[in-house]
Amino acid sequence: MSIVVENLTKYYGEQAAVHDVSFEVKKGEIVGFLGPNGAGKSTTMKIITGYVPSTKGNVKVCGKNVTVDSLDTRRLIGYLPEHNPLYLDMYVKEYLQFVGNLYKVKNVKERVAEMIKAVGLEVEQNKKIGMLSKGYRQRVGLAQAIIHDPEVLILDEPTSGLDPNQLVEIRDLIKKIGKEKTVMLSTHTMQEVEAICDRVVIINKGEIVADGKTSELSQTDEMVTVYAEFEGHVSKNLLGKIKGVRKVEKVQDGWLIEGPKTANLRKDVAQFAQENKLLVLTLRVEEKRLEEVFKSLTKA
Numbered sequence: 336m337s338i339v340v341e342n343l344t345k346y347y348g349e350q351a352a353v354h355d356v357s358f359e360v361k362k363g364e365i366v367g368f369l370g371p372n373g374a375g376k377s378t379t380m381k382i383i384t385g386y387v388p389s390t391k392g393n394v395k396v397c398g399k400n401v402t403v404d405s406l407d408t409r410r411l412i413g414y415l416p417e418h419n420p421l422y423l424d425m426y427v428k429e430y431l432q433f434v435g436n437l438y439k440v441k442n443v444k445e446r447v448a449e450m451i452k453a454v455g456l457e458v459e460q461n462k463k464i465g466m467l468s469k470g471y472r473q474r475v476g477l478a479q480a481i482i483h484d485p486e487v488l489i490l491d492e493p494t495s496g497l498d499p500n501q502l503v504e505i506r507d508l509i510k511k512i513g514k515e516k517t518v519m520l521s522t523h524t525m526q527e528v529e530a531i532c533d534r535v536v537i538i539n540k541g542e543i544v545a546d547g548k549t550s551e552l553s554q555t556d557e558m559v560t561v562y563a564e565f566e567g568h569v570s571k572n573l574l575g576k577i578k579g580v581r582k583v584e585k586v587q588d589g590w591l592i593e594g595p596k597t598a599n600l601r602k603d604v605a606q607f608a609q610e611n612k613l614l615v616l617t618l619r620v621e622e623k624r625l626e627e628v629f630k631s632l633t634k635a
């Protein structure tokens with residue numbers, strides 16, 4: 336297991352930021368840490384990276400406790416903090432060499448050249464960081480996070496503030512890096528999770544409210560919705576009489592019919608159509624959109 340977080344609690348004075356949070360990240364996974372602003376994402380990440388102590392609970396990275404073996408674990412982790420604190424007056428190469436030296440990276444000049452290539456910074460490599468666009472600054476941030484070849488990458492809102500083109504480029508870069516590393520990234524948008532992550536851990540008000548494969552999360556609900564289109568007139572009332580149906584809603588050309596997951600709703604709707612001599616034009620189970628799952632899990 337690359338990251339194990341056990342019963343983590345953090346208070347800033349009286350203010351509870353994270354409460355009894357537990358989750359694990361397997362080697363090679365790209366996990367999205369999703370939650371609204373103030374949910375406790377940055378705090379959890381700062382504790383995993385050893386920058387902030389926890390009030391209670393344990394964190395292990397690659398089997399080592401981040402508090403007890405803090406020096407070892409820092410070598411195992413690459414971290415891109417939320418506000419990517421770069422030295423704007425330094426040149427790209429100079430800064431990366433500086434970080435490489437902090438980590439005592441061997442053949443630092445060659446390693447810097449390798450990193451510049453890996454994150455696509457060749458064209459901008461001779462500039463001062465302050466001259467770079469936000470997208471290129473994020474590339475510098477990613478390069479500094481992987482320069483010591485860590486096993487685990489912790490990226491705090493790596494795409495916030497990027498324009499749509501930069502967003503696509505940085506996401507692609509993270510996916511590329513994620514082929515070789517374990518990655519945990521925080522975000523407050525579901526699109527980001529759908530674009531990059533295998534799994535998602537959702538946090539709200541300091542507590543974990545969901546944890547699962549991105550593809551499975553949409554099926555956690557107890558209800559299932561069938562979308563049906565019929566030729567000819569059908570009334571809402573009549574549809575409501577189908578066995579087990581809880582809710583019927585008219586949408587453009589068809590109907591959304593909701594019932595319990597345990598029932599075979601699609602079959603029951605088909606049978607209903609046959610009994611009422613209705614021609615079925617479309618009949619499918621609707622996947623609940625992840626965005627809606629997220630909204631329902633994190634509403635106040």
Ligand code: ADP
Pocket residue numbers: 347350351352353370371372373374375376377378379
């Ligand atoms: P997120 O990253 O999900 O936006 P944070 O971890 O930054 O959430 O914050 C979680 C909660 O802890 C918020 O209520 C925030 O105001 C509070 N908090 C964060 N950092 C501090 C701090 N240094 N001092 C006091 N409260 C803090």
